[in-house]
Amino acid sequence: MATKYAVFWGCQIPSRLPFFEKSIRLVLEQIGIEIIDLPGFTCCPEKTLVKSYAEDAWLLTAARNLAVAEASGLPLLTPCNGCYSTLKTVLGKIKDSVDLKENVSRRLREVNLDFKGSIVVKHLVEVLHDDVGAAKIGMQVKYPLTGMRIAVHYGCHLLRPSARLRFDDPFHPEKLDTLVRALGAESCSYDTKMLCCGSGLGFAGAQEEATALLRKKLLDLRGRADALTVVCPACFIQYDQRQFILQRQGEQLGIPVFGYQELLGLALGLSADALGLDEHRVKTDGFVQTWRERAEIIGRIKEHLDLAALKRCYGCGACLEDCPVAQLDGSFRPREIIGDLLKGNLADLFQNQAIWQCLECHTCSELCPQKFGMERVFTVLKGLAAEQGCAPSPIQGGIKTFLKTARLGVVDEKARKKFGLEALPPGGEAELRKLLGLTGQEGRGGSSHERS
Ligand code: SF4
Ligand code: SF4
Ligand code: SF4
Known part of the structure; x- marks a missing residue:
């Protein structure tokens, strides 16, 4: 099992969710995973924006990031679904086509990068599930989340296109559910589990539709789940910040949203303060209090x-x-x-x-x-x-x-x-x-x- 990875944060975590970065660093350190920050990365790049501007720019930008990571000799870990999808899709495309690989390698040599296509890209969930293993995580849990009902949201860009990503079953995934259960919590079943968060609709200017998608899921969770967990900064922003906007408008959906690493951090014994939970827009105190009461x-x-x-x-x-x-x-x-x-x-x-x-x-x-x-x-x-x-x-x-x-x-x-x-x-x-x-x-x- 690899225990050392180069890390690719993407744009959203360092710019909008630094507390996500902090909590990921803390939990990885605690479970014995070393991450190395490399110089030279740019946006992955974001598919909807850059690919629609110029597919060539999208592909070459991703290939350059892959080449930077490959030079470190380490597998690449990313905690963002969008980055994972872009980097893995581009890597697959390049590997599939000799012509494309030659073309990309030639252009990367212009900036002194040697690209072989040997880099391995992993999402944080894969590192935790496939490399560390749910059993080992479970053994490190000090404060199990017993009795807490957690709804899991994978996010489309973690699962599909499955032929490229090969993360899990594209419509019946289990990895994140397994990781939630490793914390002692219940991964609750719900009808809208595979529903997209709607973040991309926000990009497209369809704000009402973006809100409708998130509302549908959160309404489905009321009374069924104590919290929603996500593994992507864009999904988090959608469910936490957009839910907060609704809250301010008087619509109380009342579902706290956690990055999986935050739940893991609580179960490992890290404090809510250390994890930066007070940075969430939708309050998490009620969840933490209910958990403590149930634990008692x-x-x-x-x-x-x-x-x-x-x-x-x-x-x-x-x-x-x-x-x-x-x-x-x-x-x-x-x-x-x-x-x-x-x-x-x-x-x-x-x-x-x-x-x-x-x-x-x-x-x-x-x-x-x-x-x-x-x-x-x-x-x-x-x-x-x-x-x-x-x-x-x-x-x-x-x-x-x-x-x-x-x-x-x-x-x-x-x-x-x-x-x-x-x-x-x-x-x-x-x-x-x-x-x-x-x-x-x-x-x-x-x-x-x-x-x-
Ligand atoms: S173990 Fe439980 S179910 Fe079985 S005989 Fe004893 S009390 Fe009954
Ligand atoms: S003690 Fe209670 S549970 Fe056991 S047989 Fe009698 S009624 Fe049933
Ligand atoms: S659920 Fe939304 S933000 Fe998350 S991966 Fe899918 S489209 Fe992207």
Whole structure:
């Protein structure tokens, strides 16, 4: 595996997104990839602008950049889809045609560049996925993004024309999804995944159409994704900055946008400040806060549940037919709940009233060959949901009564007397309240339930 690359930033990152450059440098250094800045690069050049001006200029400019990189003897890494597409397409064209190669080489010799066509061009995603590998990245993750739902946007110029780029399947790519999962996050599926960002339409002066494309995708993501991740500065500018313009006009789409390297940086333990997240137009604080809260809850779940046993239980299902609730009510699906828990979909789980349907009848615990018993999942979830104020109202009422009176019902001596029953001796409420540090006021506010 190569660990040293020449880097081609293109125009947009250094001019408009220097925080992207910073975060890419930081994460690559942290995972052991060295990048070398070479003198002599120009615009890649941008296809729509320069190719339409003169195809020859487009081709020769790209060939010159390739020759500059080739002279370093290093593979070339670029974090921009447009640069990747241009450089790789031109390289392929030159390699395919002896005449073109001779012509280009001759003209490059005029500026003392020797071009052989041996350079290897890689997108940042290829370096991370193919060269470093998702497994190795996963091993370096210190703070997994468990429970975070990330929508992946590849961008057309990373995928097509596939005959030239050979990045991945042009319509069903997986590499970036795999890298997102390596961070512990969920790569969520969504209908408009392959929809172009519309950046090129902006160049063409079709601003409304450019906005319509981005709106379509972001609307599709509402309620499904916590963030969108991209691997191209143009895609980022489109989704972040154009979304911000809509936001200022009163349209709140509310999808924070991250370069993949920024998510990787967070998972590696780099701070939001170091990564320059405050430079985003659409605020990212909500995402970071939700992630921290979920991480804390997941940490607490780990205190109560052995995740390896939980995974085995998810794959087992042997006692499901013996669960009296599952037999009676098809909407009680313990396996689905355990699956959601493993994915970290906690917010949904806490709201899911089904977790309260477990009767704690202990059947599953008795029958479980691995001495796990799925009821313990429900016990933990109920406790955490109650802390979040998500318990059904009868349960919340019961908790409040207990916290207030240390009982679930006040002894009705009058009613008892009717049956000739002697008054009961005084209870231990005062002593218990003292023991538990209760003041009797707890039931009046929110729940502060502590699990035993
Ligand atoms: S999605 Fe847009 S900016 Fe991104 S690569 Fe495609 S056209 Fe270019
Ligand atoms: S303890 Fe809960 S999950 Fe287990 S069998 Fe009884 S009702 Fe079903
Ligand atoms: S509780 Fe035990 S028997 Fe039931 S599904 Fe889980 S591992 Fe299997």
